[in-house]
Amino acid sequence: MxxxxxxxxxxxxxxxxxxxxxxxxxxxxxxxxxxxxxxxxxxxxxxxxxxxxxxxxxxxxxxxxxxxxxxxxxxxxxxxxxxxxxxxxxxxxxxNMDETIKVSVPIVLLNRDNIRLQPSVLTQMLDEVEVECLPNNIPNAVEYDVADMTFDTPVHVKDLDIVNDKNITVLTELDSLVCTLSEPAREVEEEAVEGEEGLEAGEAEDTEETE
Structure with missing residues (x-):
């Protein structure tokens, strides 16, 4: 570096x-x-x-x-x-350039605005990872491309490329959640409302038939 x-x-x-x-x-x-x-x-x-x-x-x-x-x-x-x-x-x-150091490295999610699965909501839970390495091996950032993420594939620290770098030891728990992709809450709420309205309409019809 x-x-x-x-x-x-x-x-x-x-x-x-x-x-x-x-x-x-x-x-x-x-x-x-x-x-x-x-x-x-x-x-x-x-x-x-x-x-x-x-x-x-x-x-x-x-x-x-x-x-x-x-x-x-x-x-x-x-x-x-x-x-x-x-x-x-x-x-x-x-x-000391010959001694390892512990530092926190920011996580950068690439293609946040180009996620193929739409509509969707990207939520980042972890902003940085702690690593230990020689000063010259400190990365500027840890990057992950989220363009192809799906709703059922959350990203964990173990999915980041930095984990495979032999010059760097990742100290953050590998199972820590980095980000998730979910459906917009508004659509879920609208579906729930439509379901309730349908149920109410059905109950009203049943009442009329009974009368």
Whole structure:
């Protein structure tokens, strides 16, 4: 998997007021975490972060360039304002490229708008799977084509191609349900109403005959 480059700087400002000033200057406070090391307080241009994060997400290795050295990381967490469209803080996890890592990989259902069996309702129960692998083997996403799904063939984790990848261990239960395809509820309700109306009509006829 290819990696991206992001330029960052050490952060000396750690108080809440100083962090607020950073955000006003369109600079994001961040921390680099690494197993066995003290966390590093850093900062990154909001524009620079968005440029890279838009491509990398949480599954692509990013090389952070800090004081002339490169640190391979993934984005571990992005803290956002509860109601403003604003990033408040970023956590990076530094990687040992020779050690496996546990990550959550998003599930992407392909051809959602081209399902051959219509009318139908596609329901996705699982949005991601947890895997363990070397950093360079982390997939951007787990894809599954739902174009040929039927009502009686729900998709489980064991049906995903990633299960057969020898470089990746899937940690999510293989019997976990990913998605199902069902008939629209409205049609079922209409059939039930029609059945009730037919029953009522039949009862009315029986009553008239009795009288």
């Amino acid at each position: 290819s990696s991206l480059l992001m330029k960052i700087e050490p952060r000396g400002q750690v108080g809440s007021n100083k962090v607020k000033q950073l955000r006003k200057d369109n600079i994001l406070p961040a921390v680099i975490y690494k197993k066995g090391d003290e966390p590093k307080a850093v900062q990154v241009s909001e524009m620079e972060f968005n440029r890279v994060y838009r491509v990398a997400g949480t599954t692509t290795v990013i090389n952070l360039e800090l004081e002339g050295k490169k640190h391979p990381v993934i984005v571990k967490e992005v803290q956002r304002h509860p109601y403003k469209n604003q990033i408040l803080h970023v956590d990076f996890q530094e990687l």
